[in-house]
Amino acid sequence: MxxxxxxxxxxxxxxxxxxxxxxxxxxxxxxxxxxxxxxxxxxxxxxxxxxxxxxxxxxxxxxxxxxxxxxxxxxxxxxxxxxxxxxxxxxxxxxxxxxxxxxxxxxxxxxxxxxxxxxxxxxxxxxxxxEAILTGTLTTPDGEPLPPILVQVRRSVFDESGHHWYPAGSTQTDTHGKFRLPVPAGDYKIQTQYVPSTAKGGEAVLPVSVPLGDAQGSARAIHVHSGEEKNFDLHPTLRRTFPVMLRVEGDVDQGHPFITARRTDGTTLPINALPSEVAGELRTSLPIGSYTLTGRIANPDYVSIAEANVDVSDHDISGVVLKFVPIPAIPIELQVDSSSTSDNPPPNISQFGLSLQNADPSGEIGYPGVQINSRREAPSTLNAAPGTYRLQARNANQWYIKSASYGASDLFRQNLILTAGSGGVPIRLIVSNQTGTLQGLTTLNGRPTSTWLYLINGNPSATPVLTLHSNPDGTFTDPYIPPGTYQVIAFEDRYSADLADPATVAMFSDAVQSVTVAAGTKSTLTLDAVSQSELAP
Amino acid sequence: MNRIWPVTSLLLLLLLFNDSSGRAQSATTFRVSGVVINGNDRSPVPHCHVVPDLIQRDTVHGLGAAPVDGVDTDEQGRFSIGLPSAGSWALRASAHGYRTQLFDQHEGYSSEIVLTPAAPSINLVFVITPDSTVSGVVLDEANEPVRHAQLALYPIHLLGLDGSQPSGGGSANAFTDDRGRYELVGLAPGEYRLSVLAQPWYAVAAQPRRFQSGASTTPLDPSLDVVYPLTWFPGGTDPQTAATIKLAGGETRQADFQLRPIPATHLRIMTAQSNEVPPTGVGTPVRFPQIAPVSPGGSSNSISMTANPQGQIDVGGLAPGWYRVQYPAEQGQPGRTSLVQVIPGSTRTIDMAGDASTATITVKIDGAGGGDDIAVSFVDVDHPENMFRTDSDGYRGGLQRRAPVSAQADRASSRTVELPPGRYLVDQFNGIPISRRATGNGRGVPARKQVNQAIPDTFVTGVTIAGNDIAGRMVSIPAGESSLTLHLGLGRASVGGFASFEGKPSIGALVLLVPVTVEQTGSITELRLDQTNTDGSFHIDGVIPGQYILVALDHGWHVNWRDSATLRHYLGHGIPLDIRSSARVIQNLEAQAP
CATH class of the missing domain: 2.60.40.10 (Immunoglobulins)
Known part of the structure; x- marks a missing residue:
């Protein structure tokens, strides 16, 4: 999305x-x-x-x-x-x-x-x-191939709404435990599926991630070049499992909870919990280990969550209580900056594509934990599990977010910290349409060419990197650039890396230019793009 | 100690709740033990998981059904399992490099372990055969790998007595990877045929958008308007040229393909619309028909349709085979269906307004209460791979979809099917025809031995077509509309007993229940098989009443009984049986030496 x-x-x-x-x-x-x-x-x-x-x-x-x-x-x-x-x-x-x-x-x-x-x-x-090829072998620690296991590959993508891990393919291991997945060159993470129990011996196969031992949400990735083949020998841990009975309490009328179990090493297992014979009780099984269970019930308007700790050693577990508590919605207020011109109607919050990036690298991926409800009639609200987040937004044509605050926190400079008790305090966004124009020409090896331009904001912002695309003749004009000083870099093809990270920009220091855009003025820039061949994708 | 308690407590439960079977068991320990060996080199198979399952005939929810934990064999391949009760036990073994196999398994049949208070334990040599593999590479006409080609491996023992290829089920499948490589694993030893189905990537990529109306774009370069026909190993397109791939246990065979494109056939469809609407007609959106293959080899993956301003529809990207072209009923207009056979290298024109190449059969069921839930199948006598069903509108091996409810049955007891005119065998459709309804398949992985699986109590007794009664199930179906009544009888029988050989129970014998009409095409009755258990017993359910000859062959699985001269030789020494409706026939017999 x-x-x-x-x-x-x-x-x-x-x-x-x-x-x-x-x-x-x-x-x-x-x-x-x-x-x-x-x-x-x-x-x-x-x-x-x-x-x-x-x-x-x-x-x-x-x-x-x-x-x-x-x-x-x-x-x-x-x-x-x-x-x-x-x-x-x-x-x-x-x-x-x-x-x-x-x-x-x-x-x-x-x-x-x-x-x-x-x-x-x-x-x-x-x-x-x-294309690049990711290959590997999934075997037990003593080298025996495991039964067919799903292997998923996710691609690291940076865009204006932040960092994402998009699914880029999946396959099953064969009888030799091998897998093979062709992918475009890029940055990837390989994950193997959690298998609750195998036919033989009833042991669970725990998931493995590459980069190895890595917490799921981390930005670390494997880079594969075009035409390159990378091989990974993976040895998932096998563990006996034991039945775990969960008692669900609290706000549970609205549906079946989605439950995950996070191991102390950061591995997260999706848990399939089925109703037992006892009302209000769910039955599942967990491999030996210590877990933090998180349950979530998503409703159209709000989210209920529950958390519990479980230690599974060598016997059945009962009496684990998941008490679901609704998380109060956080109102989002939008104010138009006093200096804004009033000839356009103020924008709707949905136009800014607000999102929260989990600042905790072990946060889940693939399951949206954040829900932003912006409807025309009702006031906009935000639902998210307790945690630490970074606010991301994009510009809405001439409108941009000039400041964002939550209580005393400046959300451009500080993380949004939500606790179980938070609620009532609104997120305040001040938007402005006092923008400037950036225009110019991009070239590739001196020839005017269509390129992708990235504008890295020198000041804290909800949109740290703006993306522009120049025309086939190399020209570009964007009248809606928020005022500020930007580092600008152009690439022959779309470039997906964390350009908000100064270390990334430093790799292209020869190609970077600085430009200052002020409200109501025009700034002009001519720059030569980084070619595909320099990047050696 | 901690092992005995649960067993005795279960026995107590049996005593409490099941007085008929619990009589003499309290003092008896039931046990199956033995050694698992590799059928190729007779070496023991260590770390093999052996699991017993109680077979419960004629029981709905019996006591003692709690699953028994399996055990792993030791370094010498030995195992010993205490069992909670007497009875018939199916024993299955699984190990790395071996598909799961039942004791003495042949095709879909195996021997059950029969324990009684008089014979409470048994010691076995459990022979399992290592898995076989077929692997290879699929290349295109320029020796480049073909990605995502679909391989299908058909076990020949599932073929009909006439050598025909079964449609659909029983095959192992695999797809090629980016290098064109494939691997079919976990195969039982035996004889197979292998086919590959693929589309030329460039033909698919070069196709105009799937559905396009209005002015036709530049015609496709003929060299890009091609398909790969269904190809049989080693490379022919006629199933009769398919090589037999004979796999020994544990063997890996290489089977490579090189695909050759042939021109795609175009189908021109004249619709009622194209006949009625003047050429200048603007505004009426073109309705595109649904096109589905009804035979193996046909493929709908790369079909594209374009319409010219006259409303004629050109269908490209077709591989040879039979297709069903269908306009579903809409806004009060009845649906129209045509069957068309696509032959390489020609353009076929069909007129949906008046199509004479299709037979439409309205089927009525007589007897068995009208059988609302009974589907009827028509198998082409000359091309048994082509099967048509009343409740399906596509080739059942691939694109199986249910017909819309309105088309399924106008009245509760009638249904329709479209098929090409020809000779067909008519039957009630229960999933898999009985002659192939073994528990195993090409991959031979029966999770558990199934009993009484999906055999209905009804059976076909005859057919009436165009007012003529036909003895048997073979009918000639003319073009156009006709009606057919399928007469059903009720009351399948069972045949059981013990086979002995030289005064002892014949264990693992092949039991054949052969209809006297076995060599007549379209016979009502069907040949049935079983394998004797460790006490020599056998049991065949769901037998269609009729005249049979019962034969048992001691260790007879290597006998080529499918050869009619060989079969006749054994039938001479068999026991004739006249089996009546719902009979429970008990017949002991002496097994013949193979």
Whole structure:
């Protein structure tokens, strides 16, 4: 749900990557001489588009890729070469498909190349990125393969609403305990499924995460490059399980609770608890170990939670009480800054895409613990389990959040700390439409090109990084930039890393420019983008 | 000590609640012990998990049904399990590298361990065969890996007596990975056929959007408008050319494929709309039909449909096979269905307004109370892989969907089915035809031995089509609409007894209950199998009344009884039985040497 407003840009009007000198010479040798002079006097009968598809990793030709140009399609030959002739169109979108390869490095977009036929002065080179492969073996500590176990891979994604771990694929281990998952280059976390009991011996298989021994919500990840294969030998712990009877009390009328059990090492197990014969009692089983059980019942308007500690040693457990307590909703108040112009109606809270990032790295992933209710008629509220959070928001066109506070806490600088007793105190947002304009040109190796721009706010903000996208001719204009001083960096393709972290920006210090935007003024910037090849995805 | 208490307490419970079976048990200890060995090299199998399950015939919720804990064999493969009661016990073993197997398992049959107060314990050699594997790589015409190709491995012992391929069930499946590799694991030794189904990735990616109306776009380059036909190992497209893959226990076989694309067939559908609406007609949205394969090999994964301004629909991306083209009933308009066979390399045109290539059968059930819940199946005599059912509108191996309720039954006792005209075997459909209703399948993983599984008490006694009564189940179905009445009888019988050989119980013998009409296509009665238990007993349920010959072959599982000359040889020494409705026939017999 936390997609940025840029996600609706499906096409990447990327640059035309001209072949290197060697490539041009090689192509010119094997193509008919007519190709050398395409520039002038083109008609539909002579207008053609030709090129070669190569691996971005090795530079070697990629054979037999499917090339689509507008509504025509063909298979490139064994040397990756292709040619469309007698084109009626003077421009169009070129798309290349090949199993195991992608045109871009960001899997959230379906890239295509916008081609102006008349601007071409020869064959074009299209680089495809080979996918990366995550492989591994799941065995017992003494090397015996485990029965088929689900292995899930999550991809680390940073966007305007913060950091996310999006599912990027799953597979089952085979009889040798092996798994294999092709993924786009990027940052990943591998998780194996918790198996409550196996057929043989009835032992539970505890989940394993890679990076190993890592708490789930942490930002640490495995990086795999395009074309790289990384292998992981994983040895999940096997534990005997014992029945655990849970007594649910309190506010439990609204549905079946969702229960997780967190081990002392930070591993979190989803718990399947079924009603027992006794009313108000749930039956489950847990492997030997110490746990904090957390139950949650989500209602349309509020959330009830319960917590209990359990030690499972060598016998059945009963008498564990999960007492569900509704968490009071926190009202969200929105005020328009006094300096704002009044010619536009004030925005609705939902437009800001508010989210809370769990500041506790061991927080759950995949299960939203935070609920923000913003409806037109009713006042907006927020429900979240007790915890420590960081507020994230995006801009709503000309409106941006100028300040956010909770009691005495400045939520731009401090975490939002919610305790079981909190409630009643509102979160106050002050919004403003006093923005400035940032305009300019982005280039790639000196050529004006469409790029992704990231604006890193020098001051604390609910939106630490703004994302812009420049046009195919490299120009960009955004009239809704909150005032402030920004570090700006452009990338050839979408770049998903924690740019709010100064260490990340430091890696690109040559490409970073600083710009100050003031309300009601225009600032101009020209910058050269970091190319895909520099990133070595 | 702590082991004995629960056993005795359970016996006490038995004494308290089950006076008929608890008579002489209080002083007796029941026990099954033995050694588990590898059938290939006779070596012991250590750490093998052995679990007994009590078989409870004719009991709904019997006492003593509490599961008995299994044990692991020791380093010498030995095990010993105390049991709470006498009775028939199914013993299953599982170990790493071995699929779960029942004692002396053959195909779907095994021998139960029968313990009585007179013979309270037994010592066994439990032979299990290691799993076999078929693996390989699927490459395309340019030697590049084919991703996500679907492999299906069919055990030949599940074939019909005529060698026909069963439709659907009983197969093991796998998909290729990004390298085109696949592995079919956990296989029982035996003979198999292997097929692969895939789509050329570039054909799928090059297809226009699935449903497109209005002006047709540039026609697809013919070299991209291709499909892979269902291909049988080692590479033919005709099932008759499929090689037999013979797997020994523990063997790994390599079976690689190279797929060759063939031109996709196009289907042109003339709709009532295209006949009625003038060419200039604007505004009426084109209705696209539902298209589903009704035979194996057909695939709907890459079907694309485009409509021209006249409302004609062009369907691309079809692999050879039978398809059902269906317009569901809508807004008072009756639904229309046509069956069409797609043959490589041609464009077929069908006219939905008046289609003469489809037979529509209205089926009535006579007897057995009209049988509201009975579905009727039609198996093509010449192509038994094609099966049609009254309650299904797709190929049951893959895209099984229920027909809309309105189409299912106009009245409680009638139902309709569309099929190509031809010769069919009609039967009530219970899931798996009885001749294949063994507990095992190609993967041979019976969790527990099932008794009385899903065999209804009804059976087909005859068929009436177009007013003519037909003895047997084979009918010729003409094009157009016709009605068929399926006559059902009630009261299946059972046959049981003991088989002996040279004065001793014949253990693990193959028992065959063979209809005298076994060589007639469309016979009412069916050939049935069983395997004798450790006391020589056997029991066959759900027998259709009729005339049979009962045969037992001592250690006879390697006999090729499916060969009619071989079978005839043994039938000469069998026992003729005339089995009446609902009879409980007890017949002991002397097993023949194999």
């Amino acid at each position: 936390a997609l940025t407003r840029l996600d609706n840009i499906v096409h990447r009007y990327g640059s035309i990557l001209l072949a290197g000198v060697c490539g041009l010479v090689a192509l010119a040798c094997c193509l008919p001489p007519a190709h050398a002079q395409q520039l002038s006097g083109q008609t539909a009968s002579t207008r053609r588009l030709s090129g070669q598809i190569v691996s971005a990793r090795t530079g070697l030709p990629v054979p037999r890729a499917l090339v689509r140009f507008n509504d025509r399609a063909l298979l490139a030959d064994h040397d990756g070469k292709f040619e469309f002739d007698q084109l009626a169109e003077i421009s169009g979108d070129l798309q290349v498909v090949k199993p195991g390869f992608a045109m871009g490095t960001d899997p959230s977009t379906t890239p295509s190349l916008h081609v102006q036929i008349d601007e071409l002065n020869g064959p074009i080179e299209i680089r495809l990125y080979p």
